[in-house]
Amino acid sequence: MTLIRRSSAARRSIEDRGVSQLCASRRGPRCVALASALACCIVWSSSGAARADEDPGRTELGFFPLVGGDTDLGIGGGAFVSLARYEPGYSPFRYRLEVAGAITFKPVTDGLTVPFQDIYLDLTLPDLIRKRLRLEVRPSYTRESTLGYYGIGNASPPPNFGSGTRSERQYYQYGLMHPTLLLRLRIYLTETLVLELGELLTFERPEIHPGSLLDRDMTNPAVQRFFGSRKPHLLNVFEYTLYFDTRDQETSTRWGMFHELRLRLSPGGVDPMPYRYGQINLTLRGFKSYGIWTFAGRIVADSLFGHAPFYELPRYEDTFALGGANGVRGIPAQRYAGKQKLFANLEVRVQLASFRLIGLPCKLLGVLFFDAGRLWSDLPADPALDGRSFGLKWGTGGGLRLQQGKAFVVRGDVAWSPDARPIGAYVTSGQVF
Secondary structure, eight states, X not given: OHHHHHHHHHHHHHXXXXXXXXXXXXXXXXXXXXXXXXXOOEEEETTTXXXXXXXXXXXXXXXXXXXXXXXXXXXXXXXXXXXXXXXXXXXXXXXXXXXXXXXEEEEETTEEEEEEXXXXXXXXXXXXXXXXXXXXXXXXXXXXXXXXXXXXXXTOOOOOOTTOOHHHHHTTEEEEEOOEEEEEEEEESSSSEEEEEEEEEEEEEEEXXXXXXXXXXXXXXXXXXXXXXXXXXXXXXXXXXXXXXXXXXXXXXXXXXXXXXXXXXXXOOBTTBOOEEEEEEEEEEEEEEEXXXXXXXXXXXXXXXXXXXXXXXXXXXXXXXXXXXXXXXXXXXXXXXXXXXEEEEEEEEEEEEEEEETTEEEEEEEEEEEEEEEEESSSSOOHHHHOSSOOOEEEEEEEEEEEETTTEEEEEEEEEOTTOSSOEEEEEESOOO
């Protein structure tokens, strides 16, 4: 009986990420890197005075303000609107339509920059075939104007920003505009095993500053093999993902496992799709609780093969690896770029208090963490780019989590690393893993 309860919870956690998974996806939306720091929402239900959890047939309209940011993207805000229809026999809902948009601003020595803009629409049909098939369709538009490039390999030299003027910053920066259409079909094989098939069609328009480090490396014989077209182009990626999930819940897991194996293939090679490459990712997660304490760990191995786009080199899945809010914290996002990545995260979470906020049950958690990893420009490793030493990159720190019910977490982390400038700070939604 215990196993059955775990399996049902695991399936629900895979099915319904909800607001807690407004997480940083480059090809899907990243408005998402922003959290509702107010942790509140306005919900309208067509069922009138009846309580939503007592009415099996209802339509709900929800609105969430998004406020947050980090030391990489700056501070910003936006809004998230959700329209969901609940009917008997459909789990967790008949359909859900989401619309969200966000923008961030970052002060610099000579003014204000807009690092990030994003808007998306998401339609989810969780029971396209009852209990067996789920469909997700998501068009989005994203523009990132201050993405970093600091060289290739684990031994890339640290940046020298000088006084931080626009020209000095742009030496290590480039922009990327990429509207995307995402389709995902999820097939439930068992209660704990899920197969997901997906396709992402993206129009990519790089914005490379003349004279920048990226501009120079694209013609540098030592690293030219890592680059391709700087012209606008299309990218068509097919995804094949296998999930194994025994968690008690997804939002803030206390026990269980969540593993995934994902293969991405892009059958390009000729204009207007110049990149022909693949990516394989294995992510293992485990959770164990003792009273108010939870110990959580994650190991990520990610490999790119073939002729991958240069903007994928610092990434795993849809976020940054050695750096940023969801990889090795404390290191600036995009600081290290390479085709092979291996890193791990360890967290100790403790419940500090429980209370009610705006009539909803909430928990306050404290977290201590240690993240570490390494990347390689390619295999076999190139000592000139990756160094000859162990070369471990790491960050450590602590933070707070405000959990609202079982559907939403606001996360605030402060991290220090030998690569930090001087520290990394992040306010966003959802646990790191």
